[in-house]
Amino acid sequence: MLKVLVMDGVSEEGLVPLRREEDIEVVIGQKMTEDDLVQVIPEYDALIVRSATKVTRRVVEAAQNLKVIGRAGVGVDNIDLEAATTRGILVVNAPDGNTIAATEHTIAMMLALARNIPQAVARLKEGVWDKKAFIGVELRDKTLGIIGLGRIGSAVAKRAQALEMNVIAYDPFINEEKAASLAVELVALEDVYRRSDFITVHLPKTKESYHMIGDEAFALMKDGVRIINCARGGIIDEEALYRALVSGKVAGAALDVFEKEPNTESPLLSLPNFIATPHLGASTREAQLNVAVDVSGEIVAALRGKLVKNTVNIPSISPQVLSAVRPYLGLAEKLGKLQAQLVTGRIRKIEVVYSGELARQEVSPLTTAVVKGLLDPILQETVNFVNAPVLAKNRGIQVFQAVDGEAEGYASLITVKVYSDKAEKSVAGTLFGKQDPRVVMIDGYRIDVDPSGHILYVPHIDKPRIIGPVGLLIGKHDINIAAMQVGRKEIGGKAIMMLSVDAPVPEETLGEIAQVDGVLDVKMVHL
Numbered sequence: 419m420l421k422v423l424v425m426d427g428v429s430e431e432g433l434v435p436l437r438r439e440e441d442i443e444v445v446i447g448q449k450m451t452e453d454d455l456v457q458v459i460p461e462y463d464a465l466i467v468r469s470a471t472k473v474t475r476r477v478v479e480a481a482q483n484l485k486v487i488g489r490a491g492v493g494v495d496n497i498d499l500e501a502a503t504t505r506g507i508l509v510v511n512a513p514d515g516n517t518i519a520a521t522e523h524t525i526a527m528m529l530a531l532a533r534n535i536p537q538a539v540a541r542l543k544e545g546v547w548d549k550k551a552f553i554g555v556e557l558r559d560k561t562l563g564i565i566g567l568g569r570i571g572s573a574v575a576k577r578a579q580a581l582e583m584n585v586i587a588y589d590p591f592i593n594e595e596k597a598a599s600l601a602v603e604l605v606a607l608e609d610v611y612r613r614s615d616f617i618t619v620h621l622p623k624t625k626e627s628y629h630m631i632g633d634e635a636f637a638l639m640k641d642g643v644r645i646i647n648c649a650r651g652g653i654i655d656e657e658a659l660y661r662a663l664v665s666g667k668v669a670g671a672a673l674d675v676f677e678k679e680p681n682t683e684s685p686l687l688s689l690p691n692f693i694a695t696p697h698l699g700a701s702t703r704e705a706q707l708n709v710a711v712d713v714s715g716e717i718v719a720a721l722r723g724k725l726v727k728n729t730v731n732i733p734s735i736s737p738q739v740l741s742a743v744r745p746y747l748g749l750a751e752k753l754g755k756l757q758a759q760l761v762t763g764r765i766r767k768i769e770v771v772y773s774g775e776l777a778r779q780e781v782s783p784l785t786t787a788v789v790k791g792l793l794d795p796i797l798q799e800t801v802n803f804v805n806a807p808v809l810a811k812n813r814g815i816q817v818f819q820a821v822d823g824e825a826e827g828y829a830s831l832i833t834v835k836v837y838s839d840k841a842e843k844s845v846a847g848t849l850f851g852k853q854d855p856r857v858v859m860i861d862g863y864r865i866d867v868d869p870s871g872h873i874l875y876v877p878h879i880d881k882p883r884i885i886g887p888v889g890l891l892i893g894k895h896d897i898n899i900a901a902m903q904v905g906r907k908e909i910g911g912k913a914i915m916m917l918s919v920d921a922p923v924p925e926e927t928l929g930e931i932a933q934v935d936g937v938l939d940v941k942m943v944h945l
């Protein structure tokens with residue numbers, strides 16, 4: 419008998435695909451501590467969660483029989499993906515089933531904000547018929563700024579247009595054609611801040627989006643702007659939001675998600691112009707049914723070793739093809755991830771060239787791994803080996819793969835070239851001893867860098883008094899330099915420096931490094 423543990427109140431009705439399997443036993447679990455889960459998890463072959471249960475490294479490492487973890491929803495930030503991948507446990511999610519629920523919740527929040535509905539209801543229930551205190555604003559002819567024009571952002575745009583709002587959006591990973599097909603004007607982030615009467619965010623929480631809306635962003639906004647977050651807590655800096663609501667800069671805010679959840683203590687909850695819901699975006703009967711059916715079907719497929727659509731961490735490809743290229747998957751993904759952080763502008767084209775022994779293999783899984791690595795920092799929660807090519811296509815990014823016999827002296831070489839509307843960048847990597855990944859070339863400069871951890875990338879002019887000052891600035895912050903590589907083509911020409919550091923170099927130091935005479939650019943890369 420295979421055993422599946424279902425947590426977090428996943429819709430009972432949606433578990434039908436699991437219940438009809440005679441050799442699968444479904445156990446509905448009650449809220450548990452991490453210790454309790456660690457105790458019970460060894461009996462289970464599969465686990466289904468929403469956002470409440472934290473599937474930590476301890477839980478994953480205690481799981482002796484677990485083959486698959488299903489997320490009945492989009493965000494997998496409560497699951498330790500790295501631990502699951504290391505243990506060979508498949509993680510699947512259900513990214514489509516709750517799009518409409520989250521979209522409609524966003525529109526409900528926007529209308530509730532505009533018309534003070536929660537506050538008026540509360541006053542009425544206190545026995546006060548107060549008609550004067552709650553003068554609202556109309557949505558028609560107002561500008562809605564959407565940050566993140568993916569599944570939910572696009573669906574919000576469509577509904578806001580039906581409310582006769584003027585919709586603008588910022589999403590650096592969506593191309594103009596896609597925005598045009600939605601009749602949405604794509605603008606710079608600052609313009610969303612400057613022009614919008616309402617702002618709503620629909621992007622994952624990533625290093626880039628964490629606290630992206632803080633004091634500086636609020637300062638750029640119109641007086642009396644209204645803000646909605648039904649995506650992830652932490653995208654808006656809650657302390658800065660508090661200040662902006664108290665000063666009146668922001669007329670009203672609606673949050674469905676908080677940086678810390680559950681949350682009943684936030685100072686925001688004491689403000690009259692703040693409304694909130696307890697992470698209800700996906701809580702409709704329909705969405706819960708959809709995601710439970712989707713994830714149950716995926717769990718059955720995974721337990722039977724069949725093709726699984728929405729894998730988050732492991733490719734769904736045939737074992738024979740996989741075994742030939744498996745050692746290179748990690749390298750390919752890292753090369754994509756590196757490109758995502760080095761290239762500037764809107765990406766138009768990715769070209770992956772395989773040389774040496776790899777040129778004779780079925781390399782398409784590696785190309786997918788490159789694309790996954792490239793989109794991952796952007797679409798963190800949803801990119802997987804199955805949908806990465808589709809996501810690239812939907813974003814107007816062309817993906818090409820080619821083979822070339824010349825491996826520059828290496829047994830095999832993967833070269834990833836990325837073309838954006840602003841730049842063209844090439845990185846290449848290989849495996850040393852068939853297992854140690856190395857980046858060996860950037861834009862034609864030979865280097866030898868282990869693609870892991872924090873790496874500082876500093877293109878500069880090849881001349882004295884550059885490496886020393888850069889090292890000093892980093893040392894000033896007590897950050898240890900673990901390795902350093904310099905590549906140049908000719909003496910006195912352009913060169914690149916790659917420094918592996920034990921901790922991220924702070925923003926302010928990056929600014930100081932950029933000022934060093936001869937330094938052309940500086941980027942902190944996380945691999």
Ligand SMILES: NC(=O)C1=CN([C@@H]2O[C@H](COP(=O)(O)OP(=O)(O)OC[C@H]3O[C@@H](n4cnc5c(N)ncnc54)[C@H](O)[C@@H]3O)[C@@H](O)[C@H]2O)C=CC1
Pocket residue numbers: 492493513516517520565566567568569570571588589590591592620621622623624626627648649650674675697698699700701795796797799800
């Ligand atoms: N409140 C709730 O209950 C729910 C919350 N969510 C959350 O909503 C968010 C969006 O979900 P989907 O639309 O399904 O995801 P998606 O992956 O379809 O869309 C995300 C979009 O954000 C864009 N993006 C990524 N980084 C960006 C950045 N730094 N600046 C601007 N745009 C950026 C991407 O290009 C993409 O188009 C996720 O965080 C998800 O977890 C989803 C469902 C329910």
Ligand SMILES: O=C(O)C(=O)COP(=O)(O)O
Pocket residue numbers: 468469470490491492493494516697698699700701
């Ligand atoms: O799907 C998502 O990303 C959500 O945020 C929904 O979370 P929930 O399943 O309601 O805990």
